[in-house]
Amino acid sequence: MNRPVPCPVGQYVPHLLGLWRARFSSGVPVDPRGSRLLPDGRLTGPELYEAAAAVKELSRGFTRERGLAGTPYMDDPGLLGGYLLFYWTVSFAQTWAALLSAGLLPGKHLEGRRVLDLGAGPGPSSLALLAAGAGRVTAVDRSAPALEIAVELARRSGRRLETRVADLASGARLPEGPFDLVTAVHTVNELWSDRDDRLDRRRAFVERLAGLLTPGGRVLLVDPALTATANEAIELRDALVAGGWRVLAPCAREEGCPALPSGTCHADVAWDPPPAVRRIGHAARIGRESLAFSYFLLESGGSVPHHRAAAPPKGAETPAEERPDGSPPALxxxxxxxxxxxxxxxxxxxxxxxxxxxxxxxxxxxxxxxxxxxxxxxxxxxxxxxxxxxxxxxxxxxxxxxxxxxxxxxxxxxxxxxxxxxxxxxxxxxxxxxxxx
Ligand SMILES: C[S@@+](CC[C@H](N)C(=O)[O-])C[C@H]1O[C@@H](n2cnc3c(N)ncnc32)[C@H](O)[C@@H]1O
Missing domain, CATH: 2.40.50 (OB fold (Dihydrolipoamide Acetyltransferase, E2P))
Known part of the structure; x- marks a missing residue:
């Protein structure tokens, strides 16, 4: 069995709650004991009420109608503050889980590596990458206030984060590479989300990233496990595979994804949220006992022939040992x-x-x-x-x-x-x- 690799997100929680209290809470009357967090890092009752309202608003905007996708919601102090209270830890843990799932953790795979984190917002994915050993992370987002919070959180945890404000949907110049890894965590699903040609645009966007990579450099895409966003992520994966990209994880096949057109596929990793975050989620009526997300670790350049293997499985006799043509047994x-x-x-x-x-x-x-x-x-x-x-x-x-x-x-x-x-x-x-x- 794999050794568990604990996710270090808990150490950021006091910084997140403290920052929210200092910069984003409306200053509702606090507990008479003063403005410090309660002994175990909890918010006071009135604060919890305010926090839950902000988290609920984000949750509605991310899931049901997806009304926030494509809007500059990170520039809204109430929503940015709400993000710190709940989704920040979820995204950090999902990035950690995706790095584990993709085989980039545990070990020194990221040690000293240069990473570009696109759509970094207030920095959960960037800080997870730094905590995983990345040597230098450049965070890009169109929201300057969100990046400012990311830098402050990095500073409070003794790390350094480089940032660049840029609109990814406008073809803005990206930081010069080369990068060993480019990540986009919960970002691609928000790009061109209201356009019919979003798949083509997203494919062109990822293809452009190839020019920023070191030889052997990789792209890690993480998106929500909602049926619609997970399916679009798979469609993007298929379009990239058709264009010669290789999927290094999680797929055990190189061709088009057999989940499409009507099914879907996502990862689901057990997770125990930090107690203060669990309380906020509970107050907002959002449970989080596991982390569901879709992800792909991609490498450009291989020329892999593309065909859909839609046929039902044959070869019931397929042995776990070598195949007749000498190729290794399938995984x-x-x-x-x-x-x-x-x-x-x-x-x-x-x-x-x-x-x-x-x-x-x-x-x-x-x-x-x-x-x-x-x-x-x-x-x-x-x-x-x-x-x-x-x-x-x-x-x-x-x-x-x-x-x-x-x-x-x-x-x-x-x-x-x-x-x-x-x-x-x-x-x-x-x-x-x-x-x-
Ligand atoms: C759901 S947040 C994810 C933030 C962070 N990566 C995480 O995992 O928590 C999506 C981020 O993408 C950014 N974003 C959306 N569209 C963008 C665009 N056109 N250009 C730059 N950033 C964009 C948003 O500002 C937001 O910070």
Missing amino acids: YRVVSDRFLAKSGRLRVLLCGPEGRFPLSVDGRASFPSAGTFRSLSRHDLVRVGGVEQRATGWGLTPTSVLEVVARAPSMEDPRARQDRRTQSAPRRRPSPRRRPR
Whole structure:
């Protein structure tokens, strides 16, 4: 099992709440004990009320009608303040989770690296990159007030952040590279969001980034897991793949994404928010026990032929050992939670060279691969062999091989994770509802 890599976002919470109180709260009457945070970093009752109202307004603008997308909401002090109270920590943790999922953490992959963070706002993604070891981060946003907060938060945590105010949608000149990594966290979905040709514009935008990269440099795109934004992120991924980009993570296939046109796909990482943020989320009626987001780590330049493998999976006999043509055995990404089908079989969805399809096992089976199956989580990377072909997908039998090549990233105590895996009943088939950011 992967060692958990705790997310250090908790250390920023006192700075976030302190900054909000000093610069953004309306100065509602504070607790008679004075204007300091309550002993465990909490807001006072009236402050919590005000905070919840701002967070709710942001939540409505980010999810339902997406009314804030494309507007300069970060220039509104009430909304910028609200962002610090809740979404800042969520975005920091999502960036951390995306770095883990993409294999850029743990380890020294980012050590000393130069990173450009586009649409950085008040800096959660930038500060997560610095905390992950990046040597130099340049944050770009069209909101000067948001970048000013990002610089202040970096200063308070003993780090340095470079910034540039620029409108990414206007073709403004970007900082000169080369950069080892360019990130855009919850940014691309906001670019040209009201235009019919937004996919073409976003593709051209990412293609332009290739000119800022070092040889082997990468682009990390993170977007919300809402059905609409996740699907647009996948469409962008497909358009880039068609243009020769390689998807280094999370996909275990190079061709077009088999989730489209009607399905979707996203990562979902367990997370325990800092207590003060949990309280604010609770007051705003927004839960956050896990981080759902879509992400792609991309590399430009490879010329990969593009074709959609829409055919149902063949080759039930595909062994976990080498294939007849000598190529290494295929890898498959688990792209759903485990769920219990009406037939009594446990299922997950796998995604790999043949497309996206179910792998299932009899819910009562006790052979070795059934045990491994019960330990599977979304985002695990597996090899499968000796399976039977079923009406839909592959089924495990007593002679099947199921090997977990890499476990999904974890940010929490392994005991909590193990408890969830072994004790929780598998979910019923998930309904295709909208996912929160
Ligand atoms: C949801 S916030 C994400 C901020 C930060 N990356 C994070 O993960 O929390 C989206 C950011 O994109 C910025 N943005 C949106 N459209 C932009 C544009 N055309 N040019 C520059 N920045 C833009 C917004 O100002 C905002 O700060």
